């Protein structure tokens with residue numbers, strides 16, 4: 108994206124919530140076909156890269172101790188893939204992640220770090236990768252990583268990586284209840300398959316009611332249409348989430364749902380004041396570890 112190298116680059120990347128997560132049958136490649144409607148919301152990770160002798164990753168923020176700092180970290184993988192593609196050999200970069208997105212929470216925190224490191228290293232090294240190349244690398248890193256790059260709202264088809272931007276006619280106000288511990292995405296998909304048993308699952312499609320509500324900026328209509336096919340699986344693995352959902356909806360949220368593969372739960376509210384009320388009820392309920400308020404849509408990865 109940039110043709111001249113810089114000494115230090117900082118990139119801000121948002122979290123996502125799925126307002127629709129339609130999950131099809133298991134494909135031969137081990138993924139599920141999706142109709143995935145993403146909305147980027149204003150909880151952020153910041154990825155800062157500086158030139159170094161070798162690849163190192165550090166992390167700060169309340170949940171930093173839960174973030175892997177080895178080569179499995181998507182930010183490290185992003186740097187390695189970009190360096191290899193551009194003939195730079197091993198990536199010589201220090202990556203620092205300041206974590207504002209719940210870890211393993213179903214809000215694409217790891218994907219955000221992958222997209223952020225990619226954009227940051229491109230600017231640091233002056234590799235000048237095209238937007239299409241960046242998106243291709245994102246898709247290689249993970250199903251949700253391309254959306255972290257583009258942000259806004261989008262329909263993700265395929266395994267979630269084939270994006271069509273969606274128009275949004277307003278701002279949606281959310282409360283997120285962060286659960287104790289994470290959930291493994293593959294485990295939640297596997298539980299979804301187990302619960303479905305021999306059912307024949309049709310190819311999922313975007314719901315017209317979801318797309319219309321987004322276009323109109325209508326929170327009540329969106330609340331009536333939100334749907335997450337992974338919710339039953341997440342609740343089966345973590346039954347206590349039902350209590351968190353009951354607290355949020357009981358406090359006046361228009362809708363409560365598991366965010367992606369969980370275990371974060373997401374509550375859509377009428378406006379900012381209602382979001383604060385629902386957040387307070389969740390905070391005092393003792394049914395979650397932390398509560399965050401955020402609105403969306405917001406842009407994807409941005410160089411600061």
Ligand code: C5P
Nearest residue numbers: 137138139141249250266267292293296
């Ligand atoms: O693409 P990503 O690395 O995020 O996927 C993690 C895991 O989640 C996959 O290995 C797979 O088990 C599951 N997954 C899936 N179908 C998708 C996306 C992810 O089964 N569309």
